[in-house]
Amino acid sequence: xxxxxxxxxxxxxRATLALRGLYEQFGFxxxxxxxxxxxxxxxxxxxxLTDEHIVSFTAPDGRLLALKPDVTLSIAKNIRLDNxxxxxxxxxxxxxxxxxxxxxxxxxxxxxxxxxxxxxxxxAEVLYLAAETLSAIGPASVxxxxxxxxxxxxxxxxxxxxxxxxxxxxxxAAKSPHGVEDAARAAGIGAVGLNxxxxxxSLSGTADETFAKARGLCxxxxxxxxxxxxxxxxxxxxxxxxxxxxxxxxxxxxxYDGLLxxxxxxxxxxxxxxxxxxxxLMKKLGxxxxxxxxxxxxxxxxxxxxxxxxxxxxxxxIADADAAPADLLAAVRSLTxxxxxxxxxxxxxxxxxGAEVLRFDGKEVxxx
Amino acid sequence: MLNIxxxxxxxxxxxxxxxxxxGYDCHEAFDESRKRVFESTDAQVRYFLVKPSDVAIYxxxxxxxxxxVGEDTLLESGAGVCELLELGAGRxxxxxxxxxxxxxxxxxxxxxxxxxxxxxxxxxxxxxxEIEIIKLNGSIELAPILGLSDVIVDIxxxxxxxxxxxxxxxxxxxxxxxxxxxxxxSYTFKEDEVNAMLKALKAAAEGExx
Numbered sequence: 001x002x003x004x005x006x007x008x009x010x011x012x013x014r015a016t017l018a019l020r021g022l023y024e025q026f027g028f029x030x031x032x033x034x035x036x037x038x039x040x041x042x043x044x045x046x047x048x049l050t051d052e053h054i055v056s057f058t059a060p061d062g063r064l065l066a067l068k069p070d071v072t073l074s075i076a077k078n079i080r081l082d083n084x085x086x087x088x089x090x091x092x093x094x095x096x097x098x099x100x101x102x103x104x105x106x107x108x109x110x111x112x113x114x115x116x117x118x119x120x121x122x123x124a125e126v127l128y129l130a131a132e133t134l135s136a137i138g139p140a141s142v143x144x145x146x147x148x149x150x151x152x153x154x155x156x157x158x159x160x161x162x163x164x165x166x167x168x169x170x171x172x173a174a175k176s177p178h179g180v181e182d183a184a185r186a187a188g189i190g191a192v193g194l195n196x197x198x199x200x201x202s203l204s205g206t207a208d209e210t211f212a213k214a215r216g217l218c219x220x221x222x223x224x225x226x227x228x229x230x231x232x233x234x235x236x237x238x239x240x241x242x243x244x245x246x247x248x249x250x251x252x253x254x255x256y257d258g259l260l261x262x263x264x265x266x267x268x269x270x271x272x273x274x275x276x277x278x279x280x281l282m283k284k285l286g287x288x289x290x291x292x293x294x295x296x297x298x299x300x301x302x303x304x305x306x307x308x309x310x311x312x313x314x315x316x317x318i319a320d321a322d323a324a325p326a327d328l329l330a331a332v333r334s335l336t337x338x339x340x341x342x343x344x345x346x347x348x349x350x351x352x353x354g355a356e357v358l359r360f361d362g363k364e365v366x367x368x
Numbered sequence: 369m370l371n372i373x374x375x376x377x378x379x380x381x382x383x384x385x386x387x388x389x390x391g392y393d394c395h396e397a398f399d400e401s402r403k404r405v406f407e408s409t410d411a412q413v414r415y416f417l418v419k420p421s422d423v424a425i426y427x428x429x430x431x432x433x434x435x436x437v438g439e440d441t442l443l444e445s446g447a448g449v450c451e452l453l454e455l456g457a458g459r460x461x462x463x464x465x466x467x468x469x470x471x472x473x474x475x476x477x478x479x480x481x482x483x484x485x486x487x488x489x490x491x492x493x494x495x496x497x498e499i500e501i502i503k504l505n506g507s508i509e510l511a512p513i514l515g516l517s518d519v520i521v522d523i524x525x526x527x528x529x530x531x532x533x534x535x536x537x538x539x540x541x542x543x544x545x546x547x548x549x550x551x552x553x554s555y556t557f558k559e560d561e562v563n564a565m566l567k568a569l570k571a572a573a574e575g576e577x578x
Binding site: 140142144174175176177178179204244264265266267268269270271 | 428429430448449450451452453454551552553554555556557559563
């Protein structure tokens, strides 16, 4: 039986089908988590979450539970590591408050986590799979890659306080030269530091050019080491993908300390993929191990046009009501096996939307 | 094609000059007309004229690739956009104002009337002052006069409106000016077009300052 029967699925669903196979090929196993988690977990690690509004309720046994707003935290806390490194992927729904409408949104995510790895290969693998994930959605995609260690190294070199770091990192994330200047002035950063920060806001060009420019901005060993690691990982993934070094990507300073990534596809106004290396979170969870992963926001992909905007059928097959079911089914299958979507009707419907109209004469399919 | 969201009203009139000097002549958009969308003659650029507080929303959601917005409305919206340039145009101050003889009672929460609830909340949280927000959409100056609020948080440009209503600036929160912003996806896929506009605007803004 031919299973070529997904000619007009939305990009998110098509990607889900294609990517599950890819992740399995790289040794990731599907991991399922429940809808609920102890509220205290999210309260304790709220800075790790992109949204601090958590939907909580009291369970019948008196425990305060939350509808999970995040998947990574649950996997990082609960996944078994007694047999060595763990590699898991997931397709889950999370729940977050929609501030604009004041309601709760159910958001579909797909992603993977690689935890407890012991070699540089593992993070190249995750970056590669993130790039493949974006490619599966569409050819017009860009994966921005940065390194939290580069930014934290810069902050060390500038001797910034925690409060000043927060202001500078926000201005960098907005690629705002005037914001950086204001924050630098308030923090008492000198001309050299200000120049580095301003340059980071506007770095552009090819990956090679950007790495070369960033090399000239390193002020200490931590920045250089982070840059080496990022460059080596990007080069390991190769030139088949559109990877763009971007040193303005941000992650929470307590939880992220390594590679960061944000993926964009043309047609969706925000990042559809985000992730990075979160060793800091693992440490806080009492599992001092390296970890890296990413999430793809499937709901956002629904904004992308389908390959075929005609969401009804490619073929309207007109058949008499008393046509023999077995013969008609065989005729329909001869059409669906060629990848077309077929709707059987007794008359041409008003919403044919440009579908090809054919007639089943009781024996075979003919043009009208 | 680059889609540009521009603010209507006072700020729009000010940024129009900078845009024209930068080679982005959008006089049609600012002429008295009910038309909402204007395309340049070479069809390289499309302008939308929208409410100033909506510019950041159009850009954040990708309906516009770039826009020009007041720093205060940008902060208020919390939109996650690239903030590429301070334009200089439309300079004013976000201030706390009240009756000229207002004396604050520290023993009760302060009633603050404003259009900018998030900015007011952030400011007072930063100085540890408990407040009650009264969200208004216009004629904010009326609130302290009629006893609706103790103070207002609003934009002060010349201070003339305050003076005419027997009000005064009590504290300046921060200075504000217009910002050139870009959607993050647009800045990824239309980087050259956005950077060309950024460069032209930078030169025009510097010319204005000189």
